[in-house]
Amino acid sequence: MNKNIVERLNIYKKFFKILIDYARVNISFSITYVSLLMLDSFAKIFSIISMAPLVDFLSGDNVGTQQITLFFKDTLSWFGFEYTLGSSIAVFIIGSSLGLLTEIFLYSVSRRNAYKLQYHFISSGIKRFFGQGLKFINSQSFGVIQNTFQREISQAGDGVNEILLFVSNIVQVLFMLALAFSLSVVMSSITLLILFLIFIIMYSSSSSLIERLSTKTTISGNDVSQALFEPLLNAKQILSFGRSKHAINNHSKVYERHANDAVLSQTITYSIPLIFRTFGIIVALVAMYISLSFGESPSAVVIALVALIRITPIASQIVASLASISAAVPSLNQFELLFGYIFQKQKQKQLISFDGFSDKIQLNNVSYSHGTAKNSVVDINMTIKKNSYVSFIGPSGSGKTTCIDILIGLLRPSSGHVSIDRDLLEEVDLDSFLAHVGYVQQTPFLFNGSIRDNLLWSNPSATEKEMWDALHLANIDSFVSSTEYQLDTSVGDRGVSMSGGQKQRIALALALVRHPSILVLDEATNSLDYESESSVIKALDKISHKVTIISISHQPSMAKNSDYVFVFNEGEIVESGTYDNLIDSKNSFLYKMKHK
Numbered sequence: 001m002n003k004n005i006v007e008r009l010n011i012y013k014k015f016f017k018i019l020i021d022y023a024r025v026n027i028s029f030s031i032t033y034v035s036l037l038m039l040d041s042f043a044k045i046f047s048i049i050s051m052a053p054l055v056d057f058l059s060g061d062n063v064g065t066q067q068i069t070l071f072f073k074d075t076l077s078w079f080g081f082e083y084t085l086g087s088s089i090a091v092f093i094i095g096s097s098l099g100l101l102t103e104i105f106l107y108s109v110s111r112r113n114a115y116k117l118q119y120h121f122i123s124s125g126i127k128r129f130f131g132q133g134l135k136f137i138n139s140q141s142f143g144v145i146q147n148t149f150q151r152e153i154s155q156a157g158d159g160v161n162e163i164l165l166f167v168s169n170i171v172q173v174l175f176m177l178a179l180a181f182s183l184s185v186v187m188s189s190i191t192l193l194i195l196f197l198i199f200i201i202m203y204s205s206s207s208s209l210i211e212r213l214s215t216k217t218t219i220s221g222n223d224v225s226q227a228l229f230e231p232l233l234n235a236k237q238i239l240s241f242g243r244s245k246h247a248i249n250n251h252s253k254v255y256e257r258h259a260n261d262a263v264l265s266q267t268i269t270y271s272i273p274l275i276f277r278t279f280g281i282i283v284a285l286v287a288m289y290i291s292l293s294f295g296e297s298p299s300a301v302v303i304a305l306v307a308l309i310r311i312t313p314i315a316s317q318i319v320a321s322l323a324s325i326s327a328a329v330p331s332l333n334q335f336e337l338l339f340g341y342i343f344q345k346q347k348q349k350q351l352i353s354f355d356g357f358s359d360k361i362q363l364n365n366v367s368y369s370h371g372t373a374k375n376s377v378v379d380i381n382m383t384i385k386k387n388s389y390v391s392f393i394g395p396s397g398s399g400k401t402t403c404i405d406i407l408i409g410l411l412r413p414s415s416g417h418v419s420i421d422r423d424l425l426e427e428v429d430l431d432s433f434l435a436h437v438g439y440v441q442q443t444p445f446l447f448n449g450s451i452r453d454n455l456l457w458s459n460p461s462a463t464e465k466e467m468w469d470a471l472h473l474a475n476i477d478s479f480v481s482s483t484e485y486q487l488d489t490s491v492g493d494r495g496v497s498m499s500g501g502q503k504q505r506i507a508l509a510l511a512l513v514r515h516p517s518i519l520v521l522d523e524a525t526n527s528l529d530y531e532s533e534s535s536v537i538k539a540l541d542k543i544s545h546k547v548t549i550i551s552i553s554h555q556p557s558m559a560k561n562s563d564y565v566f567v568f569n570e571g572e573i574v575e576s577g578t579y580d581n582l583i584d585s586k587n588s589f590l591y592k593m594k595h596k
Contacts, residue, residue: 008207011329015163021343022117022160029113036106037168041175043102048179048307050095054088055299110165118157121335121342125153128339134410135370140338143226148338151221152331155214159328166321169314176311184304187284187291191308194283198276199319206272207326213265215330220258227254269327273320280312351429356436356517357420360385361407361548366416368406376402377571380416386517389540389549391559391579393590394568400552401522403568407550408437408520438511438547442523444503446495451480451506452487458510470513473542475535476505501535508539518548537561556583556594565590 023030052068072091073083081087125148129137180188231238231247238247288305292298335342366380377399384390384407392400405411407418409430418425425433446454455467462470467487471477479502483489495503504524511519524536540549541561551558559565559579567575567582567589574589575582582590 012163012325014332015160015325015328018160018342019163022120025343026116029116033106033109033113033164036102036109037171040099040102040106041172043099044172044310045175045179047095047099048176048303048310050092051303051306052299053083054085054092055302057083057085057088059299110161110168113164114157114161117161118154121153121157122149124342125149125335125339132339133412134405135412138370141222141226142229143224144222144334145338146229147218147222147225148334150225152218152334155218155328155331156335159325159332162321162324162328166318166325169318169321173311173314173318176307176314180304180307180311183300183307184291184296186294186296187287187301187304188308190287190290191280191284194287195276195280195315198279198283199315202272202276202319203322206268206323210265210269210323210326211329213261213268214327217258217261217265218330218334220254220261223254224251224258227251265327269320269323272323273316276319277312277316280315281309284308284312349427352423352427354420354428354433354436357386359421361518362419363403363407364416364419366403366406366413366418368402368411368414370402377406380406380573382566382573382576384548384550387545387548388564389544389562390551390564390566391562392550392552392566392568393554393556393559393593395554395593398568399571400568402571404520404522404550404552408439408518409433435514436517438514438516438519440504440507440511440519440521440524444495444507446491446498446503446506446510448491448493450485450488450490454491454506454510455487455513459513459515462513466513467509470509471506473512473539474505474509475539476502476509501531505535505539508536512543516547518550519543520550520552522552523554524551554593556590559590567593 049068050072053072056069072088076083076087076091129145177188177192180191227247227250231244231251238244284305287308288301291301291304361384363380363382366377368377370376380399380403392403394400402411406413409418409425409428412426420428420433447457451471452467455462455470459466464487468477471480480486480489489497491497491503491506495506498506508521508524521536521540537558540551543549544561549562551562553559556579562579565576565579565582566573569589579590582588583594585591
């Protein structure tokens, strides 16, 4: 039991710490919210005690509320009004309206804060998703990542916001309890004692259950995201294998399990405050009966009853907040497992801003493992001169792409280092370095929009002339100029409106419009027909020795025009040299690849 309480307190402490750190970076919000909370608390009290003149006028009993009624009589007199039924009703209406307005205003500010808090989680998650690098991204399940951003971040943000509501509601309950005790000690004591016992029983029996059910919901939510988006993102594969019914049935099965988990968790979370509120009203009415039997003033008891009934929904919100925090625990755990503590300060290392290189890029004794026992690349040593044209040739899985990802900083080597001129790559600001890199992937990706939109995404400051120059270098300008809308031609979602060759050359134009110092082509002609492949090769000839080109391919013929060739096999460079020297030797690996 004690262990469970300690665990609960540690959970609330974790959420509370996030709230405090959030408040520190949002001082203006903190001041505004606390001010509004106090104003709303006083407005609620005022709306309750504004009943006193009306109750006294109707009952003729002002014992116990005499001081309150006298205060309102004096206030009415000061404004030139008499104490009548009409003025008593007016006081009550003003008090109720004031309480209503401050509550709405406080709710609005609270919801705005909830969205800001959720944005903090989302923006922090996105920054750390990209900031942790390609190895982290490749190691994660898409379903877990997608569900974290779509659902779990919202849950975690709501959990932190519930801590704020929990504290706010306790403050308001304390204010209203003070009012209730000042009017009826017996009634308030009985109500408070019984409700406290009910709260302890309900909380101790439900908090762990809610957390367990929420954990199941989070896990099944990850499975639903995987079952839904994996087939959608690989629609051609699903259709070509005739597996669409299987994909639908699998999603249906996983979704049904998730729905059952979610409904059970949400029903219990929703029911607890309702049960508490119902018991609260019953207890308050029983306590009123006992207080009247003790001879307390009916008018004081009635107003105390109103105060206690007003406390009941606020107290039930406290219970609801605790239930929601318990439900948010798995979501926060999943977020922190992926991205760490949301306000964790990252050590900022002073990095060198990259503005181009003058001599060479070197890899010295570089090895790398994706997490398996065997290294993906082993003891790689190479030098790439500025404005040279080099090719990485080797069978699939030989380590070519891994080596490139290390060379441009997307992966950090397990051992060894990469240097640019005299600077280590790890000491260079990566974004400033990658701004000088043009990367054409094996499967090119185009954003849904026009050719112009895609070119401007790659280089936001590109002029129209620079766009056409890039398209010309990529041997795609004739096609673009022949279309009705030219640069404003839509490429479709992920480039579906373009053929494979057109898409590949537009992707090359995206790389070239950046005016890169280094151009990387990863199997850029692998899926192209002969004509499209020839167009890409001609495009490379146009820019050869004007930028540093690194071409990756499993086809030896793609290395014909390069200055130097590195041949990969099983993660190692097995040979290197000029294309002619290697291909002329019947014992070379390159020769054997070509003549398989």
